[in-house]
Amino acid sequence: MGCxxxxxxxxxxxxxxxxxVALSVIGCNDSTVEPWPSPQEIVQRMDxxxxxxxxxxxxxxxxxxxxSDETPTMLMLRDTLVAPSPxxxxxxxxxxxxxxxxxxxxxxxxxxxxxxxxxxxxxxxWVPDQPEKHYVLGQADLSLRLGDDSHERGDALPFVSLxxxxxxxxxxxxxxxxxxxxxxxxxIKGWGxxxxxxxxxxxxxxxxxxxxxGDALPFVDLGTGFVAAGLAVGSGHACAWNDExxxxxxxxxxxxxxxxxxxxxIYGDEAGxxGDALPFVDLGEGVRxxxxxxxxxxxxALTVAGRVKCWGASERPLEPHEPPEQxxxxxxxxxxYEPFVAPLGDRLPYVDLGxxxxxxxxDGDSTATCALLDVGxxxxxxxxxxxxxxxxxPDPRGGRxxxxGDNLLPVDVGSGRxxxxxxxxxxxxxxxxxxxxxCWGWRTGAGRExxxxxxxxxxxxxxxxxxxxx
Numbered sequence: 001m002g003c004x005x006x007x008x009x010x011x012x013x014x015x016x017x018x019x020x021v022a023l024s025v026i027g028c029n030d031s032t033v034e035p036w037p038s039p040q041e042i043v044q045r046m047d048x049x050x051x052x053x054x055x056x057x058x059x060x061x062x063x064x065x066x067x068s069d070e071t072p073t074m075l076m077l078r079d080t081l082v083a084p085s086p087x088x089x090x091x092x093x094x095x096x097x098x099x100x101x102x103x104x105x106x107x108x109x110x111x112x113x114x115x116x117x118x119x120x121x122x123x124x125x126w127v128p129d130q131p132e133k134h135y136v137l138g139q140a141d142l143s144l145r146l147g148d149d150s151h152e153r154g155d156a157l158p159f160v161s162l163x164x165x166x167x168x169x170x171x172x173x174x175x176x177x178x179x180x181x182x183x184x185x186x187x188i189k190g191w192g193x194x195x196x197x198x199x200x201x202x203x204x205x206x207x208x209x210x211x212x213x214g215d216a217l218p219f220v221d222l223g224t225g226f227v228a229a230g231l232a233v234g235s236g237h238a239c240a241w242n243d244e245x246x247x248x249x250x251x252x253x254x255x256x257x258x259x260x261x262x263x264x265x266i267y268g269d270e271a272g273x274x275g276d277a278l279p280f281v282d283l284g285e286g287v288r289x290x291x292x293x294x295x296x297x298x299x300x301a302l303t304v305a306g307r308v309k310c311w312g313a314s315e316r317p318l319e320p321h322e323p324p325e326q327x328x329x330x331x332x333x334x335x336x337y338e339p340f341v342a343p344l345g346d347r348l349p350y351v352d353l354g355x356x357x358x359x360x361x362x363d364g365d366s367t368a369t370c371a372l373l374d375v376g377x378x379x380x381x382x383x384x385x386x387x388x389x390x391x392x393x394p395d396p397r398g399g400r401x402x403x404x405g406d407n408l409l410p411v412d413v414g415s416g417r418x419x420x421x422x423x424x425x426x427x428x429x430x431x432x433x434x435x436x437x438x439c440w441g442w443r444t445g446a447g448r449e450x451x452x453x454x455x456x457x458x459x460x461x462x463x464x465x466x467x468x469x470x
Contacts, residue, residue: 039291039302039361040230042372044170046423046431048103050090051466055097057090057110060437060461074147075108075121086467091153092118099169105176107136109160111168116159117181120147125176125193134193135207136178142208162189163215172233178207180220180238186227188220188240196269197236197251203269221275222248234294235366239281245288245304247281250274255297256341257312259283263341283309284346296366298331300351306358308351308371314339331369333381335401352405353379365425368441370411376418377410378430387447388426390440394448412454413438435463 045052050059061072061081073081077091090110092098097113107121123144125134133142138160146152162168166183173179178192190198191207198206199220206212220240222228226248228240237251237258249258250268258267259281267273283289283301287309291302298312310332329337333351340348353359353371357379361372368382368389380389381398389397390411397403413419413430421431428447429439436459440447446457463469 040170042361042421043291043363043423044100045421046429047101048423048427049429049460050101050103050108051421051431051437051461052098052101053466053468055099055113056467057092057098057101058087058461058466059090060087060465070148071106071122074145075103075106077120077147077153079150085462085465087461087465092157093155100171102171102173102179104136104173104179107173109171109173109179111171111181112159114167116162117168117171117179118157118159119179120152120157121145125178134177135205136176136192138179138191138207138213140208140210160191161210161213161217163213163217165189170231172231172238174233174238175235177235180231180233182228182231182240186229186242188222188228188231189217190220190238191217194236196266197238199238199250199268199274201268201271201274220250223274223276223278230291232292232294232299234299235296237294237299239292239294239299239301241289241292241301245290247283247289247292247301248278249281249294249299250278254314255312256314256339257294257297257299259299259311259342259344261342263314282343282345283348284344291362293362293364293369295331295364295369300362300364300369302359302362302371306360306374308333308353308359308362309344309348310334310351310369311340311342311344311348314341330396330398331364331366331382333369333398333404335399335404337399351381353408354406361422363422363424367426368424368428370422370424370428372419372422373410376420376433378413378419378422378424379408379410380424380428381408384447386426386442387444387449387452388424388428388441390428390447390453392447392450392453411440413457414455429460435466435468437461437466 059076092110099111099113102109109117109119119137123137123139125136166185168181169184170182177194180190182188193205195203195205200218227242229243230241232239239249241247253265256263288304289301290304293300300310313329313332329339358374359371360374368380370378370380372378384394384396418433419430423429427441438457439460446452
């Protein structure tokens, strides 16, 4: 995919959504291109089965999507799984304006504008067949479950004690392990279990003792003058980038997902590994990052020129039932089954998404990555056993050259429809220009068969359900 003239989105409000209503050609250079809206803004407007619009968050149900029938009710902060139309807002406090959401395995956190972060769900961070407990709510009571009773909702939901942080602008889940937050001063804090991934140069759980929270909870040290403009969090590692587009990652490097050497190590669990000692990820001369996706096996970065680089997915043993095409290396989208690990730099190729393709946002998990193009199309690659790529089949994409580029078809979300925001992974959902939400992949019944996509892809929520009609 060659470099070309790029486009900048001009913002306008329409039906509660930001829409691209004007395009202007600007130069093609990673050091100059800055699209609007920011990729982070696009993806933070959706999370799992929730949307955020003008400070109001609404969530719809998936049958049995979490640990029990009670858990999704709790996460949606209402009494029943099935809600009338319009879907009621999350009850996160009187006059609370929600900026963003993040969802773990059985918990959820919301950024409340100018106030802080409220979290609810199961503080143990429920995970099937895993007895470990994770203190994901940042509360010391491991048995705590918040949100399943009406008296635990709204203003009764406690704020996570974060001390003298600035205004929180982002929250990201460490799936079953805890959360990270970022403030408007570019500072980051995290809490929960598996502390070797917190980047605090120790292996101490944060959140199991109230005296460890607040101002006692350290900031993640990313070095002199590093002001984080964005944050991406995976199961075992996290990445942050600054306004100059420089990227740093810490945590597990067992699959090469940090883009650093040596492979098979952890960065940030011992003294002297963070701060100025933590190297920048070298993605090549002049490459500037404006968003990243951190997953289990790999990391992807979106550059300011609207192009994507992915790395990691170092070899792991195949399970007996696992065909070669399902290895995580398809997640790199490089047209082969080979891992790509440090050193990276200019030798790391861009993901080929087709002629003149320009990406404006990324999202994904350990099974799939999706890229939103400036024309409102969504292209996805990775494993596809749940139909999460939206191709009407269960076949993976990304491991063969003929699967990428112009041969990688956009998700068919219906004739004439375009994607405005999305959330991607084992289950993917798109917020369309008609204010409907359509989903495919795990537990949706769509994505694996051709007749489930396109005009047959039924909305899980309409504009009327979301209170956006008219």
